[in-house]
Amino acid sequence: MVFRYRNPRYPLHQLRDEMERLWSGVFGPAADGLLAPVFRSQPAANVWEQEDALLVEMELPGVKSDQVDIAVAGGELSVKINCPEAAEKAITYHRRERPIGSFSRVLRLPVEVDANRVEAELHDGVLTITLPKAESAKPRKINVASA
DSSP, X not given: OOOXXXXXXXXXXXXXXXXXXXXXXXXOXXXXXXSHHHHTTSOOEEEEEOSSEEEXXXXXXXXXXXXXXXXXXXXXXXXXXXXOOOSOOSOOOSOOOSOOEEEXXXXXXXXXXXXXXXXEEEETTEEEEEEEBOGGGSOOXXXXXXX
């Protein structure tokens, strides 16, 4: 038996398409991708390091600042969000991908941070958290004495 791929240079694309088709049968037609149902409940995040701080950005569309709770403890950043469901009961959803209710995201921090100086800002649906590095985590210049 001979199998022909749509694109013979990328047989993994065909495998991915088949797996997505199989998973959509398990999770229903609302599942557009293999892992989409898993990640819909967590906001997307970017984390990067600057010389003196870590920066975290999270997408939180439609969330107000009083619905966000941020904590830093034990080398982890915890962000908890509470998005109450709209009170409109006469609505029939055909697709619902934006999470509602309470959900959280915990990120392990790669360096020690000063939890007392953490700042957060929510602007246009993007939460930006600035985590200043602890003095012990900052690089130090070591002077070398000559003999």
